[in-house]
Structures are given as structure tokens and as C-alpha cells.
Amino acid sequence: MSFVDSLMAGLSLVWSFEAFFALFAGICIGVVGGAIPGLSATMAVALTLPFTFAMQPITGILLLLGVYKGGIFGGSIPAILIKTPGTPASSATILDGYPMAERGEAGRALGMALWASCTADLVSNLALILFAGWLASFALNFGPPEFFALILFSLTIIAGVSGDSLLRGALSALLGLLLATVGLDLVYGTNRFTFGDPNMMGGLNFIAVLIGLFAIPEVIAMAWNPTAHLGKARSLGTSKVTLTDYRRSFKSIIRGSFIGVFLGSIPGIGAAPSAFLSYSEARRKSPNKENFGKGEIEGVAASEAGNNGVAGATLIPLLALGVPGDVITAIIIGAFMVHGLQPGPMMFILNVDIIYGLFIGLIVSSVFLFLVGSVAIRGFKFVADVPKRILMPTVLVLCIYGVFAVNNNIFDVGVMFAMGWVGYLMVRYRVPAAPFLIAFILGPLLEDNFRQSMLMSGSDLMILLRGPITWFFWVLTVITVVAILRNVVKNTTP
Amino acid sequence: MFAATIEVAADALRECSMSPKTVQFQLGLGACVTALFLAFVAIPTWVSSPSNVSNIVLSPVFWPYVLTALTGLTGVGLLLVSRYASATVDPEHEDLSDGKAWHRLATLAVIMIITMFALPRLGMVWTTMIVFGVTALLFRSRHPKTALICAIAIPLLLYLFFAHVAGVAIPQGIFVRLP
Numbered sequence: 001m002s003f004v005d006s007l008m009a010g011l012s013l014v015w016s017f018e019a020f021f022a023l024f025a026g027i028c029i030g031v032v033g034g035a036i037p038g039l040s041a042t043m044a045v046a047l048t049l050p051f052t053f054a055m056q057p058i059t060g061i062l063l064l065l066g067v068y069k070g071g072i073f074g075g076s077i078p079a080i081l082i083k084t085p086g087t088p089a090s091s092a093t094i095l096d097g098y099p100m101a102e103r104g105e106a107g108r109a110l111g112m113a114l115w116a117s118c119t120a121d122l123v124s125n126l127a128l129i130l131f132a133g134w135l136a137s138f139a140l141n142f143g144p145p146e147f148f149a150l151i152l153f154s155l156t157i158i159a160g161v162s163g164d165s166l167l168r169g170a171l172s173a174l175l176g177l178l179l180a181t182v183g184l185d186l187v188y189g190t191n192r193f194t195f196g197d198p199n200m201m202g203g204l205n206f207i208a209v210l211i212g213l214f215a216i217p218e219v220i221a222m223a224w225n226p227t228a229h230l231g232k233a234r235s236l237g238t239s240k241v242t243l244t245d246y247r248r249s250f251k252s253i254i255r256g257s258f259i260g261v262f263l264g265s266i267p268g269i270g271a272a273p274s275a276f277l278s279y280s281e282a283r284r285k286s287p288n289k290e291n292f293g294k295g296e297i298e299g300v301a302a303s304e305a306g307n308n309g310v311a312g313a314t315l316i317p318l319l320a321l322g323v324p325g326d327v328i329t330a331i332i333i334g335a336f337m338v339h340g341l342q343p344g345p346m347m348f349i350l351n352v353d354i355i356y357g358l359f360i361g362l363i364v365s366s367v368f369l370f371l372v373g374s375v376a377i378r379g380f381k382f383v384a385d386v387p388k389r390i391l392m393p394t395v396l397v398l399c400i401y402g403v404f405a406v407n408n409n410i411f412d413v414g415v416m417f418a419m420g421w422v423g424y425l426m427v428r429y430r431v432p433a434a435p436f437l438i439a440f441i442l443g444p445l446l447e448d449n450f451r452q453s454m455l456m457s458g459s460d461l462m463i464l465l466r467g468p469i470t471w472f473f474w475v476l477t478v479i480t481v482v483a484i485l486r487n488v489v490k491n492t493t494p
Numbered sequence: 495m496f497a498a499t500i501e502v503a504a505d506a507l508r509e510c511s512m513s514p515k516t517v518q519f520q521l522g523l524g525a526c527v528t529a530l531f532l533a534f535v536a537i538p539t540w541v542s543s544p545s546n547v548s549n550i551v552l553s554p555v556f557w558p559y560v561l562t563a564l565t566g567l568t569g570v571g572l573l574l575v576s577r578y579a580s581a582t583v584d585p586e587h588e589d590l591s592d593g594k595a596w597h598r599l600a601t602l603a604v605i606m607i608i609t610m611f612a613l614p615r616l617g618m619v620w621t622t623m624i625v626f627g628v629t630a631l632l633f634r635s636r637h638p639k640t641a642l643i644c645a646i647a648i649p650l651l652l653y654l655f656f657a658h659v660a661g662v663a664i665p666q667g668i669f670v671r672l673p
Contacts, residue, residue: 054660165518167571171525174565178532178558185554190542192554219629223598226633389633390641394648396629397622400609401652405662410613417606429512429521447557459549 010356013058022059023361026066027368031376033067034074034090036391041071041089043215045331047395049207049338050402057339058354062361064335068328069121069311069365072271073373076113076304081106089271089307092279096292096299103295107377111241112297113304114373116253120305122366123257124264124312128319129359131265132348135320139345144452145464149473151446154267154323155439156480166484168431176436179204180443187451199411206334208403208415209440213433214327215399216420221427222392241297249301252282256302260309265316267323267438271307278306312362318343319355323442327434330441338406513583518576525569532562601632617667622649 014020026048033044045067052060075090080097093113100109142150155173182193183203194200246253256278263274282302283292292299314325322344324330336343341351348355403416426433450464457463464470512520537558547553605628612621623645630641653672656662666672 051655051660053662165575167518167568167575168521171521171565171568171572174561174568178561178565181558181561187552188544188547188554190544190554192541192558193536195540220599220602222633223602223629224595226598387635387637387640389635390630390637390644392633393626393629393641394644397626397648397652400613400622400625401618401649401656401664404613404618404664405656405660408663410610410665413613414610417610420606421603429517431521450557451552454549454551459551461551 030070212419256305264313
């Protein structure tokens with residue numbers, strides 16, 4: 001199928017009111033979800049997922065992508081106005097956004113955040129369109145040993161960039177891998193940790209685990225301290241962002257977008273490190289470097305470009321290799337699976353219309369994000385005024401319905417509650433939840449590809465080093481592990 | 495007796511604002527204990543392996559044992575790292591909850607357990623209405639009237655969507671059935 005044929009197939013699939021409405025609604029939900037501190041883009045995507053089950057695959061996935069993109073931008077609104085990032089990715093925005101708000105320039109900071117976000121989002125989407133197909137055609141040569149090496153590499157990256165403690169990230173990933181072993185054995189069909197319960201023979205439901213891990217801990221945290229969220233929002237002020245501001249920050253925005261694209265396309269890194277790297281690079285190169293941290297608009301632009309530049313790029317490994325780029329794309333992979341789609345190189349052959357439909361939807365999403373974001377900046381006061389002590393019971397009820405709807409099974413609701421307490425303990429012990437979830441998804445793939453390789457080779461481990469592709473991933477894995485170990489030693493040596 | 499148990503648990507875990515040293519040490523210890531439990535109790539008891547497996551790497555127990563060993567090693571790493579970690583509490587992680595926090599946590603756990611029993615008997619709509627009301631009360635909502643309206647409206651709206659739009663068979667319970 002030629003490029004034009006593929007494009008037309010995608011257009012015919014996505015050219016409907018429902019698809020564009022879902023995308024628009026998704027961005028609205030995402031901006032509101034990201035703007036409410038404590039709700040986060042991740043939770044917004046997780047809570048929206050059950051509503052996509054009854055939709056067409058393309059409509060459901062566009063809805064989730066809209067929530068994702070809206071959520072990443074929405075997180076910058078409370079970061080600037082109340083010094084509380086709505087998503088971890090917006091942490092860098094606080095550095096200059098909040099000082100600007102203190103000076104009465106919140107409207108200008110938010111305007112720049114929106115312009116930088118939309119520009120970076122567009123760059124990221126174009127990168128996705130350019131690179132995903134190329135990577136997928138390359139990945140068609142992958143067999144089980146290559147996939148095993150790739151997934152192993154993805155796991156080392158996840159463990160290596162998870163919060164302030166690498167060992168805690170590694171522990172989180174290992175617990176996720178262990179939990180993924182529950183169910184019937186892939187080769188022999190024998191029981192593993194099923195305790196004779198038929199509900200556990202298919203493994204723990206992925207959506208119950210993810211909602212339990214990301215949404216329920218917030219509800220439990222509210223029980224622990226119901227007044228922790230109380231804060232004071234600042235007014236927008238009268239000053240607005242101008243074209244001169246945009247032109248002055250343009251270099252930083254483009255640089256940040258490319259940093260976001262590069263880091264986003266590596267599985268596991270995510271938006272927060274990208275935002276900080278983009279910010280520090282802008283600070284290093286800017287003629288106004290002494291103003292950074294005191295309310296410099298270029299700082300806001302750089303951090304927002306860094307975190308939004310990731311949004312499209314994280315879909316590159318998801319679509320091309322079937323490996324989630326970050327925790328939100330790990331949730332989105334669930335939507336693909338629910339609709340009977342398996343992201344990866346074969347999808348570019350079997351479901352090319354969906355791939356191109358998504359590309360078209362993503363380009364349109366940058367425009368929608370600009371429209372919705374402009375309104376959301378003015379409407380933040382209403383979002384911030386949603387009483388959190390009513391919001392959290394709503395989240396709890398939504399979780400119960402959503403998780404039950406996956407399999408019509410009350411057992412899944414129990415799994416969600418149990419995982420909620422696990423997630424809460426992880427929060428208390430500062431163990432990041434993202435590596436757990438990504439490892440939980442990648443675990444069966446890792447084991448399956450390993451055992452398939454062993455079956456192919458008659459248990460000869462050398463098959464795992466059979467060609468240049470496996471060597472490449474093994475070298476990357478070794479480099480990452482050495483870097484992780486060096487970092488651990490450096491951080492612990494007094 | 496329930497209150498007394500909660501008090502004991504609260505006293506035992508009073509040290510809520512944990513220093514990095516405590517966090518690393520407790521996690522390391524937990525990981526080591528988990529690895530030992532998995533290696534000597536859980537895997538031998540709850541993972542079945544056929545007797546005719548030709549090679550250990552293909553056995554259903556191989557993968558869990560590999561992960562267990564890595565968990566144990568990570569635990570040892572955390573214990574070693576805890577020796578060098580700071581013993582002072584980071585202000586960012588300081589706990590600002592009041593004295594009733596453990597009671598609320600225990601009550602929420604009880605609400606979740608009761609929810610599991612009530613879902614097939616009362617039905618999802620009625621159960622979630624009660625869950626909403628009780629949790630809003632537990633969180634000391636300052637908007638009781640709004641909470642009451644939401645407690646009735648949100649489960650009903652969700653029921654309408656999932657039952658009539660998405661076609662999900664929402665549990666109706668054995669008492670009052672909705673159309």
C-alpha cells in the first residue's frame with residue numbers, strides 16, 4: 001500500500017464527527033484532569049479508559065490520546081498558579097511560572113505555556129509520523145531473541161530513571177514482573193500463584209492493577225489527610241503573552257521540542273526529565289540566564305516545550321515496537337488490547353488505516369489543544385474550586401464501575417482495592433509506581449520471548465546473541481546498567 | 495477492641511515522617527524477607543512444574559526464581575545503601591496529618607471490604623451511593639448537600655452509561671432492581 005493509499009485509508013476511518021468529537025472531549029477532560037492537583041494526567045487517562053470499551057477502536061484511542069495531551073498541558077496551570085504541578089512533568093514549569101504569577105503575570109506565563117506546548121506537540125507529532133513507520137519496518141526483522149533483548153533494555157531504562165532512588169525503581173519493576181507471573185504458565189499451562197482460584201488463572205487484570213495503583217492511592221491519601229490540598233490560587237493578572245515573547249523564546253521552544261522527541265522516543269524516560277533538561281539547556285544558552293528561576297518567560301517556554309515534546313514521541317516505541325514509552329502509553333496499550341489490536345510492527349501491515357487515522361487525529365489535536373487551552377486558562381478558577389473532598393469519592397465510585405466493566409467481574413474490583421493499598425504503601429515508601437506498571441505489562445512479553453527463544457534453540461542461551469540487533473540492545477543494556485551502578489555508588493558514597 | 499487495635503497499630507507506626515535511612519532500611523528488609531518467602535514457601539507451594547521438563551530454563555519455576563533472586567539482591571542493595579542515607583527527615587516528606595489519620599485509614603479499609611460483600615447483594619448502584627456518602631463523610635466534606643446530591647446522581651448516571659450505552663451487565667442485587 002502506498003503512502004497516499006494509507007493516508008486515504010486513515011482519513012476515511014477518522015473522518016467522522018464521533019472521532020473528532022472524542023478527540024476534542026478527550027483534550028477537555030485531560031486539561032481539567034491535569035489542572036486538578038492530585039488527579040494528574042495518568043489518573044485521567046486511567047479513569048477514561050473504561051468509557052472507551054463501547055466505542056470504535058479509533059474513536060476510543062483518540063479519546064485517550066486527547067486526554068493524554070490535554071493532561072500534560074493542564075498540569076502547567078496549577079504549577080503556575082498555585083505552585084503545585086498537576087502532573088510530575090510540570091515540575092520544571094514552577095521554577096519560573098510561579099515567580100511570574102507572584103509578580104501578577106500569571107496570564108502571560110500561562111499563555112506562553114500554551115503556545116510552547118502546542119508548538120512542541122506539533123513537532124512531536126511530526127516526529128512520530130516520520131519515524132514510527134521507519135522503525136516498524138526495521139522491527140519486522142525482529143524474532144523472539146531480538147524482542148527479548150529490546151524489552152530487557154526497556155526495563156533497565158525504566159529502573160534507571162525512576163525517581164530519586166534507582167534501587168527503589170528497580171524494586172518496583174521487579175515487583176511488577178513478579179505480579180505478572182500470576183496465572184497459567186505460558187508453555188505448560190500449569191498454575192502459578194493462582195491458589196486454585198479460576199479468577200486468577202488468566203493473570204491479574206491489567207486495568208484493575210493500573211487503576212488500583214494510580215487512582216486509589218489518591219483516595220487513601222485523602223483519608224490520611226483530608227486538608228492537605230487546601231491552597232490559594234492566584235489571579236491571572238492583566239498582562240498577556242505577545243508575539244515578541246514567543247519569538248524571543250522560539251529557539252528554546254524548538255530545542256526543548258527536540259529534547260522531548262529524543263527522550264520521549266526512548267522507552268521509560270518520560271516527560272519530567274525532558275522538561276528539566278530542556279530548562280537547563282535554555283538557561284545555559286539564554287542571554288537572560290541570570291533571570292532564570294526569578295520569573296523568566298523563556299524558562300516557562302523551555303520547560304513546557306520539553307514536557308510536551310514527549311507526548312507524540314512516546315507513541316513511537318508504542319506503535320512501532322509494541323513497547324510503551326511511559327506510564328500513560330502503558331495505559332493506552334491497554335485500550336489497543338481491549339479492542340483486539342496488538343501494537344507493534346505488524347500493526348503497520350494489518351491495521352495501517354488505524355495507524356494513519358491516529359496520525360491525522362494527532363495533528364488535529366495540536367489545534368484542539370490550542371483552542372481548549374485558551375479557554376481553560378480563563379476557566380481554571382472553576383476547576384480549582386471543585387471540592388476535592390467530593391472529587392475523591394467520585395473517583396472511587398468511577399473506579400468501581402470502570403474496573404467492573406472490563407470483565408463484568410467483581411473479583412477485579414477486589415484486585416483494584418488491594419492494588420490501591422499496595423500503591424499507597426509505595427507512595428509512603430517513595431517507591432515509584434510507574435516502573436511497576438510498565439514491568440507488569442512487559443513481564444509476560446519478556447518471559448514469553450525468552451522461552452520462545454529457548455524452544456527455538458533447544459535451550460541454547462547463545463541464541464540471545466544471534467545477530468547485530470541483539471548485540472546492539474545488549475550493549476545498550478550493559479551501558480545502562482553500568483551507568484545505574486555508577487550513579488548508585490556516587491549517590492551513596494559519603 | 496477494634497479501636498484498641500487501631501491505637502496499637504497507630505503507636506507502632508507513629509513514625510510517619512520517615513527519614514531516607516529508615517525508608518531504605520525498611521524497604522531493603524521487606525525485599526529480603528519477600529525474596530526468602532518466595533524462594534522457600536511461595537514458589538515450591540504455589541507454582542506447579544511438570545516432572546518431564548527437559549531443561550530448567552523452560553520450567554515454570556525458572557522465571558519466578560530468577561525474579562526472586564533479583565529481588566533479594568535489590569533488598570541487600572537497599573540495606574547497604576541505607577547505611578549511608580541521611581537520618582534526618584526531608585521537610586518535603588514531613589507528615590502533617592492529625593491524630594485521627596489512622597482511624598480514617600482503617601475505616602476506609604473497612605468500607606472497601608464491606609463494598610466487596612455488598613456489591614453482589616445490594617447491587618452496584620445502591621452500594622456505590624452508600625460508599626460515596628460514607629467516604630464524603632469520612633473526608634469531612636464541607637459541602638454536605640452537594641455530597642448528598644452527587645452520591646445519588648453520579649452512581650445513577652454511571653449506571654445509565656454502562657448499562658444502557660456500553661451494554662455492561664451491572665450487578666442489580668437481590669432487593670431493588672433498576673430498569
